[in-house]
Amino acid sequence: MVIPYDSKSTVEKIRARTISPDGKITVLDPEDIYDISLYPEYIWYSDQRAKIFALPNVEVGSVLEYRYTMTIGNLTFWHSWVFQGDDPVVLSRFKLVSPAEWDVEYKVYGLDVKPKVQKAPKGFRSTYVWEARDVAPLKPEFGMPPLRECAARLAIAPAGMKSWQDVGKWYSNLADPQMQADEAIRRLADELTQGATTDREKLRRLYEWVRDEVRYIAVEVGIGGFQPHPAAQVLRHRYGDCKDMATLLCTLGQEAGLDVRQVILSTWQNGLPDTSLHSQLQFNHVIAVARGVDSTDVWMDPTEKGCPFGKLPWYDQGLPALVVSRTGDAELVTTPAEPPDSNRVVLRWDVELDTSGAATVRGLLSLRGAQASELRERFQLMSQDARRFWLETSLASRCSGAELVDFTVSGLDPLQDPLQIRYTFETSTFTASVQDGLVLYPGRFTGFDLPDLFRRRERKLP
Numbered sequence: 344m345v346i347p348y349d350s351k352s353t354v355e356k357i358r359a360r361t362i363s364p365d366g367k368i369t370v371l372d373p374e375d376i377y378d379i380s381l382y383p384e385y386i387w388y389s390d391q392r393a394k395i396f397a398l399p400n401v402e403v404g405s406v407l408e409y410r411y412t413m414t415i416g417n418l419t420f421w422h423s424w425v426f427q428g429d430d431p432v433v434l435s436r437f438k439l440v441s442p443a444e445w446d447v448e449y450k451v452y453g454l455d456v457k458p459k460v461q462k463a464p465k466g467f468r469s470t471y472v473w474e475a476r477d478v479a480p481l482k483p484e485f486g487m488p489p490l491r492e493c494a495a496r497l498a499i500a501p502a503g504m505k506s507w508q509d510v511g512k513w514y515s516n517l518a519d520p521q522m523q524a525d526e527a528i529r530r531l532a533d534e535l536t537q538g539a540t541t542d543r544e545k546l547r548r549l550y551e552w553v554r555d556e557v558r559y560i561a562v563e564v565g566i567g568g569f570q571p572h573p574a575a576q577v578l579r580h581r582y583g584d585c586k587d588m589a590t591l592l593c594t595l596g597q598e599a600g601l602d603v604r605q606v607i608l609s610t611w612q613n614g615l616p617d618t619s620l621h622s623q624l625q626f627n628h629v630i631a632v633a634r635g636v637d638s639t640d641v642w643m644d645p646t647e648k649g650c651p652f653g654k655l656p657w658y659d660q661g662l663p664a665l666v667v668s669r670t671g672d673a674e675l676v677t678t679p680a681e682p683p684d685s686n687r688v689v690l691r692w693d694v695e696l697d698t699s700g701a702a703t704v705r706g707l708l709s710l711r712g713a714q715a716s717e718l719r720e721r722f723q724l725m726s727q728d729a730r731r732f733w734l735e736t737s738l739a740s741r742c743s744g745a746e747l748v749d750f751t752v753s754g755l756d757p758l759q760d761p762l763q764i765r766y767t768f769e770t771s772t773f774t775a776s777v778q779d780g781l782v783l784y785p786g787r788f789t790g791f792d793l794p795d796l797f798r799r800r801e802r803k804l805p
Contacts, residue, residue, distance in 0.1 A: 345381075348392055348393065348394070350390045351417040352415045352416060353413070354394050354412070355413075357373075358370075358410055359371035360398075363400065364405065367400075369399045369400040371398060375397070376394055376396045378392060378394060379393055380393075388560075389561075389563045389568070390563075391563070423497055424473070424496065424497040425495070426494075427475075427481050427496070428480065428481060428494070432478040433477065434475075434476050435475045435476075435478060436473070436474045437497060438471070439472075441469055443463040445469075447469075447471060448620065449499045449500065450620045452494075452617075453495030454495040456474065458473045473497055481493060481494050484802055487805075488614065489611075489614035491614035492614045498622065500620055500622040501623070507621055508671075510621055510623050510673060511671055511672060514569075515669060515670065515671035517566070518570065520573075521572065521574060522574055522597070523573065524575070524597070529598050531552075531578065531595065532549070535548045535549055535599075542600075542633075542636045542637060543636050546599075546603070546641055546643075553591055553595070553645040554645040554648060556581060557583055557587075560582040560583065561583075561587075562584075563584070569623070571586040571590040574590050574591045574595075577591045584646075589629045593605055601636065602634040604632055604634060605631060606629065606632050606664050607628070607629050607667065608626055608630065608659065608662050610627060611658045611662065613627040626665070630643060630646075630659060630664075631643045631645070642654075642655050642659075642678060643655075644659050648719075648723055649715070649716040649718070649719030650716045651758055651760060654716075655678060655681075656716055657681075660678055661679075681712060686712030687709075689707070689709040696773065699771070700772065700773060701770065703769050704768050705765075705767050706764075707764070708764040709762070712760065715760055719755060722762075730752065731747065731750065734747060742773060743772050745768045746770065747766060748768055749767050750764060750765065751765050751766075
């Protein structure tokens with residue numbers, strides 16, 4: 344069991360026990376509860392902690408029970424409660440004790456659960472209790488939506504959040520002080536935009552510099568999980584997370600006379616936000632938009648290293664997003680989405696066979712859109728030898744005995760669609776001998792994974 348908490352919170356009164364099928368009760372020894380970092384091996388530095396323990400004497404048919412008390416010292420950082428997981432739940436209870444003056448805004452998803460409320464006069468504490476009983480396990484399915492769209496759960500808006508303007512003002516108060524340009528930022532903005540004749544060209548140069556020159560590393564200590572680091576510090580260190588990169592890009596933009604604003608959103612992997620519940624905790628990502636550049640808006644995500652200027656990666660597209668100005672004005676909009684045919688993979692093989700079934704194959708792999716961005720980012724991190732190994736492995740899985748002769752890659756520098764890989768390989772086992780008849784299996788050499796999406800006829804989840 345893992346109980347996460349932050350530096351402003353405490354977790355106490357952990358009690359746990361295992362009830363065996365024969366009724367025997369084994370109680371957790373408090374000495375077997377450990378305090379650890381929540382992200383010991385991830386790509387960020389964080390002060391998020393967790394209480395962790397294993398329940399004793401577990402066997403098939405056991406009932407596992409645990410409870411704890413969490414005291415949250417900063418109501419800005421609220422969290423949700425999940426009723427449903429991998430295992431069947433007999434009882435899940437969440438009890439909230441809060442100042443009576445706080446008007447609790449909440450939503451329950453996936454279950455019809457209403458709280459039992461004991462309201463108290465001002466100066467005292469009100470109590471809300473949500474209970475769910477006999478909750479079936481959530482069975483995973485291939486290609487299912489994110490868990491927050493599938494699992495039964497409770498979400499509570501942070502104190503004081505009554506509108507998206509409140510959320511925008513909250514984020515602006517955190518981000519605006521960090522967008523102060525120092526001499527290094529002013530000098531860089533001037534150098535990058537020198538000679539540019541249009542605002543779009545200025546913006547492209549600024550975006551590409553942040554995208555290509557700032558590494559993704561997150562330092563989320565205390566308020567750092569929500570507040571970006573100062574733009575000058577991000578420039579000096581040449582690393583940061585999504586909100587750090589967006590802050591530097593916005594600051595460079597303002598020095599170049601451009602209206603570049605921060606945008607907070609929830610990526611597709613994180614799940615669609617509920618726009619009727621005003622909470623910044625629904626969002627997990629920050630990007631940027633330049634308003635009124637050549638009479639249009641230009642959307643940018645500098646964390647996606649393989650994404651060309653003027654495009655968003657697939658996981659940012661077609662989503663509710665909050666555009667936040669430096670004054671705190673907020674606008675809920677939908678990010679642009681590329682048409683389906685912008686995501687296209689074309690594979691062409693020109694095969695020269697001899698009578699033994701051996702072949703020389705000249706191939707072209709051309710990718711646009713989502714798959715191009717993702718493969719492009721992988722290639723940027725690879726040496727030429729590593730790229731060759733990747734291609735050899737890919738070909739060997741589709742055509743046994745493939746021997747790569749040569750290959751070239753275009754669309755990496757400059758970074759643009761399409762990403763194209765041209766190659767030549769030889770194999771002695773392309774088909775059976777021509778005398779025995781020519782038999783080809785297209786799925787085998789194109790490497791389609793579409794069958795995985797249709798593995799089961801009956802699905803519970805979209």
